[in-house]
Amino acid sequence: KKILYSGMQATGTLTLGNYLGALKNWVNLTDEYECIYGVMDLHSLTLRQVPAEFRKNARSLYALYVAAGLDPEKNCIYYQSHVSGHAELSWILGCFTYMGELNRMTQFKDKAAKHADNINAGLYTYPVLMAADILLYQADVVPVGVDQKQHLEITRDIAQRFNAIYGDVFTIPEAYIGKAGAKIMSLQEPEKKMSKSDENPNATIRLLDDKDTVIRKFKRAVTDSGSEIVYREDKPGISNLIDIYGCVTGKTREETEKEFDGKGYGDFKLAVGEAVAAELEPLQKRYGELMADKTYLDSMIKMNDEKAAYYSNKTLRKVQKKVGLTERI
Numbered sequence: 001k002k003i004l005y006s007g008m009q010a011t012g013t014l015t016l017g018n019y020l021g022a023l024k025n026w027v028n029l030t031d032e033y034e035c036i037y038g039v040m041d042l043h044s045l046t047l048r049q050v051p052a053e054f055r056k057n058a059r060s061l062y063a064l065y066v067a068a069g070l071d072p073e074k075n076c077i078y079y080q081s082h083v084s085g086h087a088e089l090s091w092i093l094g095c096f097t098y099m100g101e102l103n104r105m106t107q108f109k110d111k112a113a114k115h116a117d118n119i120n121a122g123l124y125t126y127p128v129l130m131a132a133d134i135l136l137y138q139a140d141v142v143p144v145g146v147d148q149k150q151h152l153e154i155t156r157d158i159a160q161r162f163n164a165i166y167g168d169v170f171t172i173p174e175a176y177i178g179k180a181g182a183k184i185m186s187l188q189e190p191e192k193k194m195s196k197s198d199e200n201p202n203a204t205i206r207l208l209d210d211k212d213t214v215i216r217k218f219k220r221a222v223t224d225s226g227s228e229i230v231y232r233e234d235k236p237g238i239s240n241l242i243d244i245y246g247c248v249t250g251k252t253r254e255e256t257e258k259e260f261d262g263k264g265y266g267d268f269k270l271a272v273g274e275a276v277a278a279e280l281e282p283l284q285k286r287y288g289e290l291m292a293d294k295t296y297l298d299s300m301i302k303m304n305d306e307k308a309a310y311y312s313n314k315t316l317r318k319v320q321k322k323v324g325l326t327e328r329i
């Protein structure tokens with residue numbers, strides 16, 4: 001089987017964007033690939049975290065992966081910070097990455113603009129650590145949302161550069177971007193992506209929002225002054241809702257347009273809210289059970305941390321040898 005690798009930062013609570021753009025696709029790919037998913041807690045350190053809260057979020061992210069349908073007995077789900085190979089490979093790859101390349105990263109530019117008081121080196125070399133995550137496991141495919149495409153491209157460039165010097169060390173990974181949901185937009189500013197760090201609570205649906213909250217947020221979603229429910233560039237709000245509705249019901253844009261032909265925005269928003277709440281309900285129930293059963297999650301984490309360390313060490317030792325670091329006696 002081919003190898004699939006992906007992960008999410010352990011910051012805050014996941015949004016519907018993370019779910020529809022990534023997590024939901026992952027679940028559909030588990031049979032086809034040998035899957036490895038990281039809780040990307042080292043990446044989260046690029047922004048200042050409150051330690052106790054951060055630890056809770058990382059645990060909650062692990063539980064959400066499982067609650068969404070990733071079976072930790074079949075998929076390797078582990079903590080990035082528990083496998084030292086990530087940091088080690090990241091250093092080596094950093095020596096094969098040019099500042100000019102990192103300067104072009106749009107996510108760095110966006111984050112630097114937003115956190116002008118903390119433009120740290122970790123934020124800058126973030127894509128190198130991400131490349132290390134992926135290359136350490138010799139991943140063939142990496143399912144992500146559109147916003148991570150540029151990071152996948154630099155990963156491929158670094159891998160190709162390294163291979164050109166040292167021979168075939170790394171598998172060159174492909175981004176897998178789902179057809180639907182690759183870019184879910186904010187409910188308040190539909191020109192912007194839905195983001196975990198949005199300060200306006202009405203802009204994002206959180207995976208742990210209860211039914212009433214979900215419906216209320218969709219009712220308040222910003223649309224336009226027209227009245228037609230059609231997918232069109234000049235209607236970013238309605239188009240986003242059509243996409244979200246499609247992701248959870250499996251309906252195409254045309255089918256949704258037909259279903260709501262002649263109906264008003266209010267009816268449509270309510271239907272989207274109800275469909276999303278219904279999708280999240282079983283996930284939330286399972287999440288509650290997992291968070292209550294400390295022994296089960298702990299045992300899964302321990303087993304998978306060890307598996308990940310084993311896989312990653314194989315690549316790391318090979319890389320160390322290729323670049324000429326002295327072998328252990």
Ligand code: TYM
Pocket residue numbers: 005006007008009010017018019020021022040043129130133134142143144145146147148151181182183184185193194195
């Ligand atoms: P993160 O934590 O920002 O986002 C996790 C995943 O969710 C997707 N996503 C979205 N998809 C659609 N619409 C949205 N509004 C939306 N917002 C977020 C992201 O594209 C991503 O797939 N750098 C990564 C984490 C990472 C990683 C890796 C991923 C670290 N190492 C190795 C893959 C492989 C990130 O910040 O994701």
